[in-house]
Amino acid sequence: MTATGRQCGDCTLCCKVMAIEELAKPAGAWCPHCAPGLGCRIYPDRPAECRSFSCVWLVNELLEEHWKPSRSKLVLTTSEDGLEVRCDPGFPGAWRREPFRSELREWAISGETLDMTVVVIVGQRMTLLTPEREFDLGIVGPDERIVRELDGTRVVNATVTKASDLEQ
Ligand code: SF4
Ligand code: SF4
Incomplete structure (x- = not known):
């Protein structure tokens, strides 16, 4: 359980939408160790990337209940640049549904003045x-x-x- 009192419960969406380097698992494909809706079959031995991962919904109660990834089909994380919204590729239009679309736009508006980006990721395809x-x-x-x-x-x-071109 987290400080928010929230638990993943029946949600396993991060095991689909996130890339896991240690397992060479691409973004947008189910991890072979996942029992979707149930959990990780190798939980005690899962990679460090999985151990350290929490989506924003799990740890930040400012994100309301309807954002629970198993319901919204959207997994939110933060990056150095701002907010990343990974959409279940099985529901590629989930981020365009309400109330998500309007809330994302509100964050894009407030993010602009704070120099923070809002990026939607479906598989490996990104939309700013x-x-x-x-x-x-x-x-x-x-x-x-x-x-x-x-x-x-x-x-x-x-x-x-x-990235290498930016460093030159
Ligand atoms: S997406 Fe969030 S709520 Fe869902 S399993 Fe992963 S960490 Fe838990
Ligand atoms: S190893 Fe387990 S926790 Fe990590 S992505 Fe696969 S199913 Fe999920």
Whole structure:
């Protein structure tokens, strides 16, 4: 149990939407060790990445009950840049349903002034949400980064670049 009193219960969605490096498990495919809706078959021996993982719903009660991943089909995590919303590829339009779509837009609006991004990920395909529009970024690899072009705090363009090119 977490500080929020929430438990994963019948939810196992992170075992589908997250990539697990140690298992070479790609994002958007069920882990072979998962019994969907029941739990991890190798729980005592699961990789460190799995041990340290908690989605935002599990640990932050500011995210209301309807965001529970098994219901919403959306797993929220934070990154250095902001919020990442991984959508169950079996329900690729889940993030466009209400109330999720409106709440995501509200976060994109507040994120713009705080320089925090809201990114929706379906499989490996990413979409950057801004108050005004969606930037479909296509498939973004683990070695690639989103580069935003800003006009003040407003995002006017977004592209994807190799991380190694940014370091040069
Ligand atoms: S997505 Fe969140 S609530 Fe669901 S199993 Fe993973 S950590 Fe638990
Ligand atoms: S090893 Fe277990 S906890 Fe980790 S992704 Fe697979 S099923 Fe989930």
